[in-house]
Amino acid sequence: MRVLGLSSGTSHDAIDVALVDFRLDGDVLVGVLEHAGHVPYPDDLRAQIIAALPPNPTDLGAVCRLDTGIGQAFAAAAWQAVQAAGPVDLVCSHGQTLFHWTEDGAVLGTLQLGQPAWIAERVGVPVVSDVRTADVAAGGQGAPLVSLLDLLLLRGLPGPVGALNLGGIANLTVVADPPVAFDIGPANALLDAACRRLTGKPYDRDGRLAAAGLVHPGLLAALMAEPYYARRPPKTTGKELFHDAYLAAHIEAFPDLTPEDLMSTLATLTAMTVVDAVRWHGIATLAVSGGGSDNPELMKRIAKRLPGVEVLRSDAYKVPSDAKEAIAFALIGWFTAHGLPGTVAACTGASGERVLGRISPPARGALVLPEPVEKAPRSVRFEG
Numbered sequence: 124m125r126v127l128g129l130s131s132g133t134s135h136d137a138i139d140v141a142l143v144d145f146r147l148d149g150d151v152l153v154g155v156l157e158h159a160g161h162v163p164y165p166d167d168l169r170a171q172i173i174a175a176l177p178p179n180p181t182d183l184g185a186v187c188r189l190d191t192g193i194g195q196a197f198a199a200a201a202w203q204a205v206q207a208a209g210p211v212d213l214v215c216s217h218g219q220t221l222f223h224w225t226e227d228g229a230v231l232g233t234l235q236l237g238q239p240a241w242i243a244e245r246v247g248v249p250v251v252s253d254v255r256t257a258d259v260a261a262g263g264q265g266a267p268l269v270s271l272l273d274l275l276l277l278r279g280l281p282g283p284v285g286a287l288n289l290g291g292i293a294n295l296t297v298v299a300d301p302p303v304a305f306d307i308g309p310a311n312a313l314l315d316a317a318c319r320r321l322t323g324k325p326y327d328r329d330g331r332l333a334a335a336g337l338v339h340p341g342l343l344a345a346l347m348a349e350p351y352y353a354r355r356p357p358k359t360t361g362k363e364l365f366h367d368a369y370l371a372a373h374i375e376a377f378p379d380l381t382p383e384d385l386m387s388t389l390a391t392l393t394a395m396t397v398v399d400a401v402r403w404h405g406i407a408t409l410a411v412s413g414g415g416s417d418n419p420e421l422m423k424r425i426a427k428r429l430p431g432v433e434v435l436r437s438d439a440y441k442v443p444s445d446a447k448e449a450i451a452f453a454l455i456g457w458f459t460a461h462g463l464p465g466t467v468a469a470c471t472g473a474s475g476e477r478v479l480g481r482i483s484p485p486a487r488g489a490l491v492l493p494e495p496v497e498k499a500p501r502s503v504r505f506e507g
Contacts, residue, residue, distance in 0.1 A: 124460070124493060125157070127204055128453030129197050129242075130217040133291025133361055134311055134414060135172050136325060137161040138200040141449035142208050145457050152275070152457070152500035155507045158208035159446035162200040168192050175221060177363045186221075186236070193219050194238035198245035205246055214242055215251040215456025215480070217448075223265070223361045228354055232256075233265045244486040251456045254480040258466045263473030264359040267294040270304035270470040271458070272451040275503040276440055277410065285406035286437070288447065289415025291315070292361055293397055296470065297404045304470035305356030308349070308396040309365040310415045314389045316367045321382045330420025333390040336383030345373055346392050352399070357472035394424035401429060412437040412444035441505035454503065455479055462495035 128141045142158040164172070171189055175181040197216050205211060218237030224230065239252040255265035273286035273296035284298040293310035297303040311326065318327045327333055351360055374380055393415070401409060409432055415421050416436055426434045436444045443450075458465040464476035484490035 124213065124457060125209075125211045126453040126456045126460075127201055127211045127214045128449040128451065128456060129201060129214065130448045130452050131164070131219045132448060133220065134315060135164070135169065135176075135219060135291075137163045138197055139446060139449040140200050140204045141446045141453050142204055142211060143450060143453040145454075147496070147500065150498070150501040152454075152503045154450075154454070154503060154505045156441075156443070156446070156450065156505060158204055159443060159449065160204065160207075161445070162196075162203060164196060168196060172219060172221070177222065177366055178368050189221070190236045190238050191241070193236050194241035197237045198241040201242050202245050211246070211248055213249050213251065213456050213460050214246060215254070215452045215459070216242055217254060217452050218252060220361065223359065223363055225359065225363065228358060230259050230264045230359060233259055239483040240486075243483045247485050247487060249460075249485055249490055249492065250483040251459045251480040252483065254452070254455055254459075254465070257477040257479050258471050258473050261473040261475060261477050263466065263468070263471035264357050265471065266359040267296065267304045267306065267470065268455060268466065268479070269294065269448060269451040270296045270302065270467050271465055272442075272447070272454050272503065273304070274298055274302055274467060275454075275500065276442065276505075278502055280408065282408065283404060283406050285401055285404065285409045287397065287401075287409055287411045289393075289411060289413040289418075289421070290448070292365070293393065293415070295397075295400050295404075297406065299404070301469040302467060303356055303404065304467070306359045306361070307400045308352060308360065308393070310393050310397075310413065312362060312365045313370050314386065314393065316370050317385055317389055320367070320370075321385070326414075327386055327418075330390060330418045332383050332386040334387075334420045336381060336385070336387030338391045339377060339380055339384050339388045342373065342377050342380065342385070342388050343391060345376070346388070347395065352396060357470065390421050390424055393421060394428060397425055398428040401432065406432060408433045408435070410435055410437045410440065412442070412447040414445070416444045441507070458499070460492050463499045
């Protein structure tokens with residue numbers, strides 16, 4: 124079954140695309156990655172997304188326009204993938220998170236925009252979307268959903284093994300018994316916010332600004348005092364907490380801060396929060412993915428604080444680090460189409476595992492899904 128996974132994370136800069144051909148071989152799900160890429164958001168749409176994110180005020184008109192615009196952008200990205208790599212049987216679209224509603228550590232709701240009807244109309248196949256809400260309704264955090272892929276991919280390796288994703292937010296899956304998964308805190312969220320503020324550029328390429336600066340002890344201590352870090356998993360966070368205004372409120376107290384020192388301090392914040400989480404769970408091997416894995420300065424600061432821990436990229440397991448999230452949603456789409464739960468209750472904190480998402484039928488013709496699978500695969504292996 125050829126499944127196209129679509130995702131845009133908390134950096135909200137592009138749509139990640141991964142087309143995976145899955146086949147079931149006994150209790151192993153074998154995947155072949157046939158196409159992967161990134162389709163940048165149009166500048167005006169990205170500006171609209173940023174304008175609607177917390178703590179900025181918005182209105183229902185803006186939400187409607189974004190739901191349509193993001194849906195059309197996802198449809199265009201899906202169509203490009205089909206044109207490049209051939210037809211697909213199913214699309215699974217995560218959409219774009221605009222709000223993740225948390226209070227006192229509990230998730231009460233989550234909102235991902237990107238109307239799937241635009242994708243179904245353009246590509247002509249069923250579309251799985253709204254993949255987080257079922258877990259939230261069952262009392263879960265609705266995240267990190269990538270834990271399904273992490274556990275199936277890394278189970279059986281000498282451990283404990285950890286899978287770290289460095290997107291806008293850093294999340295960690297601990298492959299243990301029982302497994303654990305949670306959002307650590309900001310990976311690139313505050314770094315990118317600072318870089319936009321200082322240079323107008325979307326990110327600090329290769330961590331050059333951070334490498335040129337020194338860590339400011341006062342600012343680092345203030346940032347590390349954030350109560351979120353002390354909460355026990357399962358827990359999730361996002362731009363609802365770690366946004367531009369959050370950064371601005373912290374740096375006001377340090378008027379002597381240089382741009383390089385600010386970037387250096389934020390890079391160390393990310394490294395220290397990651398390292399604390401890895402050490403707490405006694406991880407021996409850490410597989411890293413996400414945009415932050417391309418930042419050599421950030422990776423250096425993490426690795427040097429983890430002596431004795433093997434730090435490698437998810438590419439070692441034939442899952443490209445820059446395509447992992449989209450691959451995870453292709454996997455979730457396969458599970459949903461076959462009537463299988465796509466959550467790991469121990470990782471999200473839900474009362475039980477749930478089949479994820481809603482299915483939009485193809486724009487033309489009947490909705491046809493594969494025969495249900497009675498027993499979920501025990502592992503996933505990627506070939507090619």
